[in-house]
Amino acid sequence: MKSLICEAFGPIDSLVVKDVPSPVPGPQQVLIEVRAAAVNFPDALMVQGLYQVKPELPFTPGAEISGIVKAVGAEVKRVKPGDRVIAMVGQGGFAEECLADEARVMPLPPDMDFEAGAALVLTYGTSLHGLKDRGHLQAGETLVVLGAAGGVGIAAIEIGKAMGARVIAAASSDEKLALCRKVGADETVNYSTENLKDRTNAPTAGKGADLVYDPVGGPYTEAALRALAWRGRLLVIGFAAGDIPKIPLNLALLKERAIVGVYWGDAVKHDPAAHLASLRQLKDWLAAGTIRPVVSARFPLAAAAEAIAKIANREAMGKIVVLPGS
Numbered sequence: 001m002k003s004l005i006c007e008a009f010g011p012i013d014s015l016v017v018k019d020v021p022s023p024v025p026g027p028q029q030v031l032i033e034v035r036a037a038a039v040n041f042p043d044a045l046m047v048q049g050l051y052q053v054k055p056e057l058p059f060t061p062g063a064e065i066s067g068i069v070k071a072v073g074a075e076v077k078r079v080k081p082g083d084r085v086i087a088m089v090g091q092g093g094f095a096e097e098c099l100a101d102e103a104r105v106m107p108l109p110p111d112m113d114f115e116a117g118a119a120l121v122l123t124y125g126t127s128l129h130g131l132k133d134r135g136h137l138q139a140g141e142t143l144v145v146l147g148a149a150g151g152v153g154i155a156a157i158e159i160g161k162a163m164g165a166r167v168i169a170a171a172s173s174d175e176k177l178a179l180c181r182k183v184g185a186d187e188t189v190n191y192s193t194e195n196l197k198d199r200t201n202a203p204t205a206g207k208g209a210d211l212v213y214d215p216v217g218g219p220y221t222e223a224a225l226r227a228l229a230w231r232g233r234l235l236v237i238g239f240a241a242g243d244i245p246k247i248p249l250n251l252a253l254l255k256e257r258a259i260v261g262v263y264w265g266d267a268v269k270h271d272p273a274a275h276l277a278s279l280r281q282l283k284d285w286l287a288a289g290t291i292r293p294v295v296s297a298r299f300p301l302a303a304a305a306e307a308i309a310k311i312a313n314r315e316a317m318g319k320i321v322v323l324p325g326s
């Protein structure tokens, strides 16, 4: 079977597609024929050796997939060959076949296609955990989402609206902001050309935002912190801009603002019950059409490196998926 291989940490274009032996499932593992694998920002960091998790080399990137179960280990009880599933695999997803632990496999909802299934759990899971468990977003509050047309950003807009917030989407181009409005943002700010604080004060009668969702970092974080109201909260999601900001802490003292870390991957391990509750909530919202993964580009496995480069180059909108069967 064919698989995208990272032989050494380095430039994304050094990734190669190779023929490798089919993996064999262990007792509690499931072998999945991959139909779609979503691209996430950490994939781009991981292959360059810039992510907090450094896999043993060589490895195949790709953290979340959907597909059809091909074989199961002797102790697997919940799934069988032929089942349509979603799986969180951490790595190994950009391949024709992939192993997953049974505990990290869930059924693909019957009315959901493989692309949307692959693009769902990581981004929506992160945004729901961030906004609900860490940000305690309340109906009627004002939420500012940075990098709002990206993977976790679009999910944060949709979930923010579902939770009853007024959502201000901030992104770097008018094309990106048009997508944000399409998925429900009430207001938009082009933070390449407009002042975030001024544009947040306008619709909040000078009060500022209650919550900021920040997957971007760099210079955007301090600007967003300054746009927060009395006792506003800033969620630290990630640093897509590259630089980890160093914040003057007087900005937290003044107005009693809080800076709150969010690490979904570890939160799932620390509190599996909360994770299951989140998955149930996402399933209900999907069924009601409240949330809808936005897949904006599709790549064959042979061009998977190009798909990863697109996200690293700030060119992605919503989610990009790799389709190994195409």
Ligand SMILES: NC(=O)c1ccc[n+]([C@@H]2O[C@H](COP(=O)([O-])OP(=O)(O)OC[C@H]3O[C@@H](n4cnc5c(N)ncnc54)[C@H](OP(=O)(O)O)[C@@H]3O)[C@@H](O)[C@H]2O)c1
Binding pocket: 039, 040, 041, 042, 122, 123, 126, 147, 148, 149, 150, 151, 152, 153, 170, 171, 172, 173, 176, 215, 216, 236, 237, 238, 239, 240, 241, 242, 262, 263, 264, 265, 311, 312, 313, 314, 316, 318
């Ligand atoms: N904490 C967690 O648990 C968790 C979970 C998942 C993801 N994350 C993190 O969240 C961040 C976003 O992930 P994602 O999958 O949503 O990525 P994405 O789709 O690429 O979105 C990131 C956004 O960041 C903005 N950006 C600003 N400067 C950039 C630059 N130099 N290069 C690339 N993008 C830049 C872009 O929007 P504009 O062009 O509009 O500025 C882009 O849309 C990543 O840092 C990722 O590691 C964290």
